[in-house]
Amino acid sequence: MNKEKVIDRAQQYWLLARFDKPIGILILLWPALWALWVASSGRP
Numbered sequence: 001m002n003k004e005k006v007i008d009r010a011q012q013y014w015l016l017a018r019f020d021k022p023i024g025i026l027i028l029l030w031p032a033l034w035a036l037w038v039a040s041s042g043r044p
Contacts, residue, residue: 018024 014020017028
């Protein structure tokens with residue numbers, strides 16, 4: 001893959017994940033933290 005295609009795809013994923021908006025990181029962060037908490041049997 002060439003550099004332009006990689007950059008274009010990265011930009012598309014950036015917008016899809018809504019990292020350009022403040023709520024975007026929380027939409028991905030909370031399920032990930034929840035999964036880690038459940039996987040550790042509730043221990044911090």
